Amino acid sequence: MMQGSEKIVAAETDESNDAQAIPAAPALDETTVSGLVEAALAAVAEAADSASLKQVRIDHTGERSPLALANRAIGGLPGAERKDAGKRIGQARGRVNQALKAREGELGEAELAHRLTEETVDVTLPVSFGPVGAPHPITAMIELMSDTFLSMGWAVAEGPEVETEWMNFDALNLHPDHPARAESDTLFVAPASSHVVLRTQTSPVQIRSLLTRALPVYVVSPGKVFRADEYDATHLPVFHQIEGLVVDEGITLGHLKGAVEQFARALFGEITLRWRPNYFPFTEPSVEVDLECFVCHGESVGNPDRPCRTCSSEGWIEWGGSGVVNPRVLAAAGVDTDRYTGFAFGIGVERALMFRNGVKDMRDMSDGDVRFSRALMGDAR
Template sequence: MSAPNNSYDPVEVTPLHPDEVARMREEALAAIAGAADLAGLKEVRLAHAGDRAPLALANREIGALPPAARADAGKRVGGARRDVAEALKTRQAELEEERDARVLVEESVDVTLPWGRAPRGARHPLTTIAERMADIFVGMGFEIAEGPEVEAEWFNFDALNFLPDHPARTMQDTFFVEGPDGADSGLVLRTHTSPVQVRSLLDREPPVYVVVPGRTFRTDELDATHSPVFHQLEGLVVDEGITLAHLRGAIDAFVTRMFGEGLKTRFRPSYFPFTEPSAEVDMECFVCRGASVGNPDASCRTCGSEGWIEIGGCGVVNPRVLTAAGVDTERYSGWAFGIGVERTLMFAHGVRDMHDMVEGDVRFTSAFGMEI
């Protein structure tokens, strides 16, 4: 049996030698002091205080020592590791304080500077004025009605007394929707809001008082006064004892509310397949009120010195339209009108070019603000 290893000297284990432990400690402290930022300190922590750090590896060697030698080696290595941990904690606090001070300077915000540099949005004036126009008739007791923009030909033409050879059915006026394999789908992009007249009469029992704001489509070229996509406000009344006098009164009330007090209106004979008799509606120029007529010294750009402005078409609902919708023409009569929203906007606000309404320039819409 061999004798105890009483002559074993722990200093012969190189990682546990006092000079080596001191060297590892000083190297770690120097690295900690040299860390310039928190990211650099994190790397130092991994290198000198992590599981694979020199002092951590030296600590593992203690278990191989005889019991009598372990206490002294443990104190030596443990003291060095505590010094490194304390240095890391102190340097962490210093670097965090430096970072916070730097952020206060670099990311400071001057709250005295003007705010709101991002421009405010604005509703499109066509939306605003269409709602204003509809609200005027809602105030008279009308209700809002809507219909599809892709419409059946029967609603768009046949039910409104457009004969099969009517020019409006040709490609010069109408966008036709192509069916599968180029077949006739029987659908069009509605050319006016008048199909909603028939839909309203089919959905409701008279009396009917509806107003229809909506978008319509025709094969027009975009220029200063025309657009292939435009908006109309359609009105329809069907009730017992309805006459043109009621229509004239509603138009007069609309003109007064929209353009001002005291403006006259007039009807000029016209033709629409879905009304009989039919008329074009003119109102007195709200700018010159007729004073520019025959007066070269006081010309008016709004009405072209004619004294009158055309605002839409109207008439008594054709009995054929009522019959198509299943309405008793012996008992009920009605009238309808259509007013261009773009035209109203141009008159009310002096807009001269249709391009301004459709090109999406925020400088145009922002001038009208956020009126609700």
């Protein structure tokens, strides 16, 4: 245990340590306070970076800074002196804080500019890229075809791929004994008695448009269709069509010819078309559209020395069917056939892509090889 004299010595030592831990408050007269402010402002101005400015802030505005201690000492002054001292100390601390804020902004801008200069990336350096894909040429072709008709003021219509037999056949004037309705040609979702099929054409979209849209109707309907075809170089069981339908007052075969010729020029440039009579249940009269062979341009016809495999030396390539809409089709959709007439056409997207890009095998379009898509995309858009 400590004796009495040891306790006194220990107490004096503790008081000495406290005096060193908390500096004595400076005098509060105007000269002393001005000196503290000038010292703080000088330290702020000399701070070279944000780290040193942080230390200046601690030294001159922290809890143990001279100005903070002076502010604490105000409470011990007589009432007459307390007001003047408080105003003097408050103004001093305000000047120091403003200087700190201004210097902080200056240093921040300088450091940001330095980082932007020093941390630049050389964008000319070689970099490695991953494999680049491409839109499928069929998708690009459908977009091109649709855009062509959109520019003519038409609308793009879509419909379900699973259709009722009435929409796919009956409404289009295909009688129950028509060969196209046999199971050898049509894919039924369930037994034939279900009357539900995978659509064999996009023509049901035209019927839906007549049933749901106000007349006149100008629509084009691209989409996927399904048939029980062989999978070979020129046939696919799943392929794409784009069909157009116009129903308005005074529509004639001449309007059909103008629209299809404009469509052909948008896809193939200046090209000659041939119109041949044909038969389709849903149009009357019906015409088949042929394109002049884009390989031989007809020079192989009757010329055994220059045969053409593309058109079999006939000079023409079958492109699609068209005609004036059969009044029975209009009547099935509730259209007044005494007032309205129309035309329709159908084009195979894969066949158009073959003509436009020289594709020899349709199976290349369904193999999913991105090299095929990249090779054609320069021409397919």
